Structure formats: C-alpha cells, structure tokens
Amino acid sequence: MTNAELNQLKKRYVANGAASPSEQFADRAKNAELWDADGNRFIDFAGGIGVLNIGHCHPKVVQAVKDQLDKVMHTCQTVMPYEGYVKVAEKLAAITPVRGEAKVMLANSGAEALENAVKIARAATGRNNVICFDGGYHGRTFMTMAMNGKVAPYATDFGTMPGCVFRAGYPVAEHGISEEEAVRRLKMVLKTDANPKDTAAIVLEPVLGEGGFYPAPQSFLEKIREICDEHGILMIVDEVQSGFGRTGKMFAIEHSGVKPDLMTMAKSMAAGMPISAVVGTAEHMDASGGNSLGGTYSGSPVSCAATLAVMEVFEEENILAKSQALGDKLAKRFAQWTSDFDAVVHPRNLGAMAAFELNGQDGQPAPDLAAALCKKAKEKGLILLSCGMFGNTIRFLMPVTIEDEVLEEGLDIVEASLKELVGQPATA
The missing domain is CATH 3.40.640.10 (Type I PLP-dependent aspartate aminotransferase-like (Major domain))
Structure with a gap:
C-alpha cells in the first residue's frame, strides 16, 4: 500500500491520541536508514526513540x-x-x-x-x-x-x-x-x-x-x-x-x-x-x-x-567504544554550529547521548524553531526529534553503528536546514 492509502486507514481507524503525525509509513530499514511505503529513503537520527543503538534489523538479532x-x-x-x-x-x-x-x-x-x-x-x-x-x-x-x-x-x-x-x-x-x-x-x-x-x-x-x-x-x-x-x-x-x-x-x-x-x-x-x-x-x-x-x-x-x-x-563489535567515538564527532559538529549560528546554544553530550538547544533572537527557548527544524530535516530525508521542558532541544539518537558517510550526510542536512531557517552563519 502507498503512504496515501495508509494515511486514509490511519485517519479512519487509529485513535487520535495514538496516531502518528507522520504521513510516511516505514516499509523496510537497515542500520541507520529506512524507506517508506513509497520507496523514499530517510536517514534515521531517532532510532525508534533510543531503541536502535545497534541499528535497524541487525543480522545477528x-x-x-x-x-x-x-x-x-x-x-x-x-x-x-x-x-x-x-x-x-x-x-x-x-x-x-x-x-x-x-x-x-x-x-x-x-x-x-x-x-x-x-x-x-x-x-x-x-x-x-x-x-x-x-x-x-x-x-x-x-x-x-x-x-x-x-x-x-x-x-x-x-x-x-x-x-x-x-x-x-x-x-x-x-x-x-x-x-x-x-x-x-x-x-x-x-x-x-x-x-x-x-x-x-x-x-x-x-x-x-x-x-x-x-x-x-x-x-x-x-x-x-x-x-x-x-x-x-x-x-x-x-x-x-x-x-x-x-x-x-x-x-x-x-x-x-x-x-x-x-x-x-x-x-x-x-x-x-x-x-x-x-x-x-x-x-x-x-x-x-x-x-x-x-x-x-x-x-x-x-x-x-x-x-x-x-x-x-x-x-x-565494541559498541561502547563506537558510542564514545560517535559522541566525539557530534560534539565537534555541535561546537561548529554554536559558533556559526546564534540560535544554537547549550551543546552537550555524554557519549552518543547528545543534544543542543535552539533559542530565539531574544535569547529565550524557541520551540517553534525546533519544530521547524525537524520538519525541514524530514523534507530533506532526515528523521530528527526535539524534546525538553521547553520543547527547544534537538536530540540525536541515531544508531551507534551508523556508517560515517551516512552520519555526515545527516549532519549536513541539519546544517543546511539551519541555514534556511535562521540564515547564514552568525557574524563575529
């Protein structure tokens, strides 16, 4: 079935409180990538909300x-x-x-x-x-x-x-x-x-x-x-x-x-x-x-x-070492973004449990901007999640086993989306 057909079934039969806002339906997945019912590819930085530390469909599992x-x-x-x-x-x-x-x-x-x-x-x-x-x-x-x-x-x-x-x-x-x-x-x-x-x-x-x-x-x-x-x-x-x-x-x-x-x-x-x-x-x-x-x-x-x-x-597969290495890569990229974009603040990570926050020009939490970033990333083929008491935190839960090239592709999507939403990198 197509995404459109599945959405019609969702609207008719799934309780509103349980229905996902997503209009794409997962059809197959491998490690840090998944494809929807229409064949569109997504990089997964959500990992089923932290469920897939070793990736989608690990062969051994x-x-x-x-x-x-x-x-x-x-x-x-x-x-x-x-x-x-x-x-x-x-x-x-x-x-x-x-x-x-x-x-x-x-x-x-x-x-x-x-x-x-x-x-x-x-x-x-x-x-x-x-x-x-x-x-x-x-x-x-x-x-x-x-x-x-x-x-x-x-x-x-x-x-x-x-x-x-x-x-x-x-x-x-x-x-x-x-x-x-x-x-x-x-x-x-x-x-x-x-x-x-x-x-x-x-x-x-x-x-x-x-x-x-x-x-x-x-x-x-x-x-x-x-x-x-x-x-x-x-x-x-x-x-x-x-x-x-x-x-x-x-x-x-x-x-x-x-x-x-x-x-x-x-x-x-x-x-x-x-x-x-x-x-x-x-x-x-x-x-x-x-x-x-x-x-x-x-x-x-x-x-x-x-x-x-x-x-x-x-x-x-030495997953713990991979988690720490992934965290180091994310921290390096976050540091770049906090330097380049005024909106990106409070980067943090413990291993690969990593996040940053988005603030408005007034310095206050910007949950609307966080939602817009997740939406923009999804349009570009990246699944990204927000969280936090103020709804302005962007969290990263990609599989620890993500391939380097897929990781960089996903991070580039985040960066491109930030540029579109908050403008070019901040001036000194």
Whole structure:
C-alpha cells in the first residue's frame, strides 16, 4: 500500500491520541536508514526513540529471533519457564552496577519496569512515598504519569493521578537550577511533603531523556545516594533511554561510580523487540511474595533471544567504544554550529547521548524553531526529534553503528536546514 492509502486507514481507524503525525509509513530499514511505503529513503537520527543503538534489523538479532520462532514463541514464564529468561537475568545481574548481589525481573516496556520498581521499593521498605524530578519521564501508565516531571501531553486529559508522588528540582544550570538549588529543593521536599520515614524511593534519570538530555553532575548523584542512605530510602535509577551503550558505557550511572539499589532498563535491550527489566539488590528484589511480579508476556522467549544477541553484538563489535567515538564527532559538529549560528546554544553530550538547544533572537527557548527544524530535516530525508521542558532541544539518537558517510550526510542536512531557517552563519 502507498503512504496515501495508509494515511486514509490511519485517519479512519487509529485513535487520535495514538496516531502518528507522520504521513510516511516505514516499509523496510537497515542500520541507520529506512524507506517508506513509497520507496523514499530517510536517514534515521531517532532510532525508534533510543531503541536502535545497534541499528535497524541487525543480522545477528534477526537470526536469533528467527531461530527462537522455530522453537518456542510463548508459554508465559510463570507457567513454564525457559532458558532465555534465566540467561538474560544472569547476564543483566553480572553487568548492572547495583549494590551487592543482584537479581532480575523482566517486563515488556519501560513504564512497566518503573511501575515494578516502585512496587519492589514499597515492598522492601514498607513505605509509600516516591520522589521524582522536574523534567523526568518514566512512562504513560498511571503511576508513571504521576512520576513524570512534565504534564503535556502525557497526563493532560486523564484526570487525577495517583498520590504519594512528590517532585524536586533537577540540576540544569542552563535553566537556572544549580546543583546546590536542586539539593536544597530535595531536602525541602523531605521536610515539607514527603516524610523520610514514609518515603520508599527517590527515582531519577542519570541523564534526562524527554526532559532535554541533561546529564546529572556526579556530585549530585553522590548526594542523592547519601540522602537515601541517611533515611533508608531506595535509590532507583531509570536507564530506559540512557542505558545499553548510549552514553559510551553500558549504563550512564557508571560514569559517576554511584551504585543504586534498583535500576530500570528497556529500549535498546533487544534492538526493537519489546522487553524491559528491573535489576536490583537481591534482598530488595525478593521482598514481595511469590507471583507478585510479572505478566503474561513478560520476558517473552523471542525478546529474550533478541536481548542475548544484542549482548553478543556489544562484545563482538565494541559498541561502547563506537558510542564514545560517535559522541566525539557530534560534539565537534555541535561546537561548529554554536559558533556559526546564534540560535544554537547549550551543546552537550555524554557519549552518543547528545543534544543542543535552539533559542530565539531574544535569547529565550524557541520551540517553534525546533519544530521547524525537524520538519525541514524530514523534507530533506532526515528523521530528527526535539524534546525538553521547553520543547527547544534537538536530540540525536541515531544508531551507534551508523556508517560515517551516512552520519555526515545527516549532519549536513541539519546544517543546511539551519541555514534556511535562521540564515547564514552568525557574524563575529
């Protein structure tokens, strides 16, 4: 079917809240390129929103999925378990930097992982409160909508959110929240809203995802760890978007040396197959009773096979080094753009988790310009995403495995689009 025909079906049958604004439909893809239903080629700088760190349709993952389909597609692991689930758990326990001996549960999505992390923290502590941060994004289920540090579009239309969720400031110096101010706000929350004796967990992303790709300072993460230890609160680190090699290490928290009690992960775990995990200190993971965690499709055999293949790819293709090298290339190009264009500000990256912001002539965030850049890039054959509390951040989530020539072609499209939208390079 053509794009036009598929759009007619979308308008007729897909709920408005779930329908993509894109009028192109993916037909096939390979590494950092995809082609739509009309045969048009696009360079993919979105990576399925951080899902495709090793690219579209990596041959090793595709083969692992095909092989698993010939054996077992589904049993529900609580009814009849299978090798893939326990092998994934074994490998995640070995590589995830939580405190002490680790145990694992698998689920289907990042939101499910966060929901279960909160359940585990409540069971382990006997407490209810959860503290999150401005700009954080944790999912679209009711608990995770309450945890998100941004209302629109995730929770705008859905009524009252669950209680016992409180929020502190995330340190973003570019927007007036210093590390000292963020710590002060957190301590104030513990004094005025969330009694430490009733607080189960502090949940944060080591690098804000939807909130704008801001890395938390190491000293801030150390302070969170210290506050958690002081009050017997569990530290939960959300690595759904930053994990599996995006930042140049397997997990972003590794840059700090801080070890949380629980970690969540998803997205690039299985290169496109649906799976997520909660990994945590064994005593916390075992706090709830038998059959209290899980779900019908949680840790499906096919997704587990894909995850194990992804882990092999990371070792065989030195993905972490490639991520760091990609980040260095992006940082160099961003530096050029901040010099050439007044509108491009606040470039940043941790490995290949990279972004810059767009401001107007008044120096204020320019979300309309960010939207226009993404639109212009799409017209030129590049898929690009914006994000951030103010909607003015341009984030880069291309596969770490992107070929150099494809990367440069995509970056050239960004530059050409900037020139068309904000004029020729700025004068000195």
